[in-house]
Amino acid sequence: MSASRLASLRATALWSSYRPHITPLHVFKSGALANGSRNLAPLARSASSPYNVSKRLLSDATPLEGTPQDTNAKSDPFEAKNTQLAYHAALRNGNVVVRTDGKNEAAPFWQFGSLYLRENCQCPKCIHPDTRQRIVNTFSLPPRVKPEEVQRTDSNDVHIKWSDGHESTYSWKWLSAHRGNNKPTIQSRTVQPNRLPRSFKVYDPQKGDPYPEVVYEDVMSKDTAVLEWLDNIWTWGFCFVKGVPVNPESTKTLIERIAFIRHTHYGGFWDFTADLTYKDTAYTNEWLGAHTDNTYFTDPARLQLFHLLSHTDGDGGKSLLVDGFAAAKTLAKQNPGFYNTLTNSRHPWHASGNEDVCIQPSAMEPVLNVHPDTKAVYQVRWNNYDRAPKTNWHTSEQREWYVAARAYNNLLTKSSHEIWTQLQPGTALIFDNWRMLHGRSEFTGKRRMCGGYVNNDDFVSRLRLLKFGRQSVLDNLGNTDGWRSPDNPYSIY
Numbered sequence: 001m002s003a004s005r006l007a008s009l010r011a012t013a014l015w016s017s018y019r020p021h022i023t024p025l026h027v028f029k030s031g032a033l034a035n036g037s038r039n040l041a042p043l044a045r046s047a048s049s050p051y052n053v054s055k056r057l058l059s060d061a062t063p064l065e066g067t068p069q070d071t072n073a074k075s076d077p078f079e080a081k082n083t084q085l086a087y088h089a090a091l092r093n094g095n096v097v098v099r100t101d102g103k104n105e106a107a108p109f110w111q112f113g114s115l116y117l118r119e120n121c122q123c124p125k126c127i128h129p130d131t132r133q134r135i136v137n138t139f140s141l142p143p144r145v146k147p148e149e150v151q152r153t154d155s156n157d158v159h160i161k162w163s164d165g166h167e168s169t170y171s172w173k174w175l176s177a178h179r180g181n182n183k184p185t186i187q188s189r190t191v192q193p194n195r196l197p198r199s200f201k202v203y204d205p206q207k208g209d210p211y212p213e214v215v216y217e218d219v220m221s222k223d224t225a226v227l228e229w230l231d232n233i234w235t236w237g238f239c240f241v242k243g244v245p246v247n248p249e250s251t252k253t254l255i256e257r258i259a260f261i262r263h264t265h266y267g268g269f270w271d272f273t274a275d276l277t278y279k280d281t282a283y284t285n286e287w288l289g290a291h292t293d294n295t296y297f298t299d300p301a302r303l304q305l306f307h308l309l310s311h312t313d314g315d316g317g318k319s320l321l322v323d324g325f326a327a328a329k330t331l332a333k334q335n336p337g338f339y340n341t342l343t344n345s346r347h348p349w350h351a352s353g354n355e356d357v358c359i360q361p362s363a364m365e366p367v368l369n370v371h372p373d374t375k376a377v378y379q380v381r382w383n384n385y386d387r388a389p390k391t392n393w394h395t396s397e398q399r400e401w402y403v404a405a406r407a408y409n410n411l412l413t414k415s416s417h418e419i420w421t422q423l424q425p426g427t428a429l430i431f432d433n434w435r436m437l438h439g440r441s442e443f444t445g446k447r448r449m450c451g452g453y454v455n456n457d458d459f460v461s462r463l464r465l466l467k468f469g470r471q472s473v474l475d476n477l478g479n480t481d482g483w484r485s486p487d488n489p490y491s492i493y
């Protein structure tokens with residue numbers, strides 16, 4: 001950021017509003033806590049200026065305490081867990097530590113690496129106030145930059161003066177979301193390799209409960225209805241939308257209430273019939289067994305929406321959904337060895353129908369993809385039409401995989417696991433293509449279907465912002481600590 005931009009920032013209300021009014025209860029001076037012992041050396045604040053503290057060492061300082069203000073905590077479930085905690089910020093062995101129990105020296109504490117904390121300063125000189133991108137050059141900072149003073153603002157934030165002269169203020173929410181509990185990062189934690197899929201709810205077609213559904217008018221007019229729609233997809237794997245005007249334009253704008261439509265070699269928004277416009281069996285009237293789409297993409301589309309516009313002079317074309325997570329969970333219970341085989345054995349996939357296309361993922365991918373951090377299955381890739389012949393595959397591995405895949409297929413094709421519906425014009429179906437398999441019965445006559453794909457990242461971005469609000473999402477950027485917590489805006493699958 002140019003000097004002039006910085007100067008104008010400083011001059012604007014933004015800068016003055018950023019520099020918090022510091023009324024420190026205590027100020028901790030670096031060096032006075034060589035061994036983190038009890039002799040905390042707080043300096044009482046002088047009356048003259050909030051920053052100018054007089055040096056008065058207290059032998060037995062009452063720890064810095066305070067309860068983060070309950071700022072709309074209820075609206076922010078992630079924060080709710082922390083509003084009652086008294087906390088204590090101090091320097092210990094040259095690092096900033098935050099203890100969530102101010103009274104107990106031995107209480108667990110959060111320790112923050114100094115360079116980590118410095119390069120993640122949230123001030124407008126370090127994070128672009130509009131783009132939220134880091135603008136401080138991490139590598140221009142002194143590698144051994146140190147906090148020299150840690151003090152508390154009267155809005156329960158922590159203000160730090162750094163050895164490079166910079167000053168930073170961190171909100172409780174940000175510190176809490178980025179607390180390094182001195183635990184190894186998730187990657188190095190021993191996590192069960194056959195962790196089951198993330199939490200989800202299974203629609204049981206045997207019970208005949210109402211389908212998850214929302215109303216078009218609501219979705220088009222209220223973000224709360226979009227949140228309900230996306231939450232249904234996240235929880236149940238699919239959702240119907242009633243009352244959709246029977247035309248492609250309305251269907252397209254419906255999808256765009258989530259995000260822009262994913263463009264592929266099939267185009268963007270599709271309006272298709274059985275005419276082999278593209279060389280794929282979807283563009284025929286044939287039976288399509290349960291499958292996920294885009295197994296040949298490195299990044300398969302996350303959502304897929306179908307809206308039947310018309311079906312004349314014939315019948316059939318029923319729509320099939322099968323819950324790939326539910327089947328995986330059953331397989332893991334029935335035969336953990338088969339489950340592990342489907343998570344470990346990676347395969348090539350392809351889309352090669354059109355003359356000018358031969359799409360394959362950048363690496364072989366397994367049927368049940370385990371998330372590298374949570375070790376939970378987060379994506380199902382199942383498409384027997386598009387799986388390519390794997391090589392360098394010992395016959396013993398082949399036998400193992402085919403047995404496991406057959407067991408999974410038996411679960412996927414069990415009629416009690418199949419959700420069959422006959423789509424009608426005016427009702428759109430959207431589903432999670434990383435979890436739900438879909439298919440179609442053969443049909444006769446002229447059948448016109450439209451729809452589109454949405455990327456994973458765009459779907460999850462929309463859902464997390466609607467669910468948690470932008471500030472909570474910004475406070476939790478990178479917060480992998482609560483991976484499996486539905487209250488953690490960062491949790492992704």
Ligand SMILES: C[N+](C)(C)CCCC[C@H](N)C(=O)O
Pocket residue numbers: 266270272280281282291292293294295383386
């Ligand atoms: C574009 N539209 C959805 C109509 C057809 C896409 C074909 C999808 C392909 N069979 C696959 O499994 O990825």
Ligand SMILES: O=C(O)CCC(=O)C(=O)O
Pocket residue numbers: 282288293306317318319438439440449
């Ligand atoms: O035509 C349908 O109902 C579904 C087609 C399909 O499965 C697909 O496009 O992947």
